[in-house]
Amino acid sequence: MANQLFIRNGILLTMAEDSSVIENGSLLVEDGEIRALGPAGSIPMPARARVIDAAGCVVMPGLVNCHTHLPMSLFRGLADDLPLDVWLFEHIFPAEAEQITPASVRKWARHSCEELLLSGTTCCCDGYFYGDGVAEAALLSGIRMVAGQGVIDFPAPGVPDPKQNVAAAVEFVRRWTGRSSLIMPSIFCHSPYTCSQATLVTARQAARDLNVLFQIHVAETGAETTKIPRCGDRSVVRYLDDLGIIDDTCLLVHCVWIDEADMAIIKKRGAGVAHCAESNMKLAAGIAPVPGMMDAGITLGLGTDGSASNNNLDLFQEMDMVSKLHKAACADPGVLAARKVVTLATLGGARALGLDRKIGSLTRGKRADIILVNLGKPHLVPVYDPFASLVHGAKGSDVTHVIVDGRMVVENGELTGPDRS
Ligand SMILES: [Zn+2]
Incomplete structure (x- = not known):
């Protein structure tokens, strides 16, 4: 029956x-x-x-949240009103070193899955450490998830030796491939300034070989290029493209500090972009050129980012903010009309994650x-x-x-x- x-x-x-x-x-x-x-x-x-x-x-x-760090609900409100560098390096990374364990990841990922489901999100794309705990929490809650194991070039929760960071992500993907139709494993390189060229290239190739989504934070702040060795005077997008990182199985998160040449690269390569307006506003990272990206035909979805920088996972609130932010930034009430914003939070997000044939x-x-x-x-x-x-x-x-x-x-x-x- x-x-x-x-x-x-x-x-x-x-x-x-x-x-x-x-x-x-x-x-x-x-x-x-x-x-x-x-x-x-x-x-x-x-x-x-x-x-x-x-x-x-x-x-x-159901709404599609293209960028989350679910266990970070543990740090909701921990260190507000600080610039990204101070927030991340002086508060979040130390708090993670102290408090992130397999048990806390499982507990807070589960908590976040419940917050997502209760507010109408049926699919999210996550990137964090102890990926098994996040994926297990998703399975228990019944949400659909792209679950990314984090890769970063310093000791991280569950990966004390950075030399093992890509291998750990590959093992995670292998463990979760085919385990549930609702869980799609993925590799999540934290950023071009916390991952070396070698790490980026190796992780990118591994994601291609495994046929999974590759996620990375890109151009979140204006100073990012100065923190990337050998970036020179290139933009972050150009730097990553020169390394062969960007293609249509790549999700670029934030893209606040990009110009028209960068947009042309992203469009040409067919990568998706996760726009996280509230997180960008809260950390004063800047305003992503969303109308420009839409005009350029870039595949675009919405993300809340983690609860430590938002401080919630409610995409309805995010939609309202996205619409109003860009109207104000462009001094044009016609920008990002409601129907367009709902499209970004549904079909747009599904496209950015490569899931639009399914959801x-x-x-x-x-x-x-x-x-x-x-x-x-x-x-x-x-x-x-x-x-x-x-x-x-x-x-x-x-x-x-x-x-x-x-x-x-x-x-x-x-x-x-x-x-x-
Ligand atoms: Zn993030």
Whole structure:
């Protein structure tokens, strides 16, 4: 007997290529896959299907958070109001050396997965150490995850000898390849200023050989080039491209300090970019040229970054901030309209992670990563444009139901994940 879920009476925001909206729609999930969707009455309701009445709700693809460090929720609010260098080297790295253990990674990654699911994120792309603990937490929570094992050229949690950093990441990828359809292992080089050329090239080649996503923080601050030996007067993007790092299985995180020539390289290579507006604002890193990247046709998704630099994982709040930040920066209210921002947080993110054939839109044949958002709450009434309501009004706490791969993991705002059912 097929496992069926039938959602009816909702406003379907498909976020598919045509970005169609179905005012009163139904959607059928069967064995974890979206089998049919359309206006009310167009899809027969199977007699044995579990039925969700979505009256008053938006039904949309689950949000995709393209950049997180989940265990760092442990450091939420630890060292606020500091520049990136001071924050990272004087507070975060020492705190990690002291407090990060396999047990704390598992505990705080799990905590973060719950925060993500409760606020409507069904897929995230993480990069951290003790990657096994993060991936295990994801499995237990039921979220979909690209799980990256960190690579850095100094002793790191779980990798005391930096000479073993790439080997440890390769072993992690091998352990997790094929273990669960929801967990996609990955290699995450911290940055061009904490990884040598040799480390970058070796890790990049390993990710290619293993056919997994390669992630790296890039051009987060204006001073980054001065911290990279042998970068010279090249931009960070040019430096990485000269090393052969950038291609279409590469996720470049931040890209705040890039120019048009850099954008041309990123577009030509087909790399994805994770835009983390709130983290960039909080650390005063700068404002990424998002409208320019969109004009250049760069694949772009949104990320919250870790909770130590945000300080939450709520992509609804991030969407609101992204829209308003770039309107203000460009002195143009037409920049990053709500529908565009929702696209970045769904299909855009899925594309940036190379997962758009599986997720990112309500499309027949894709996996069923779906959320319901209650538009009936006082702060969301009335609704003239559901996209505007989602971006400028909704909060993560307005999400009522979350489905990942056809499995209900949040119901009526409460977690019901695999180890709870
Ligand atoms: Zn980060």
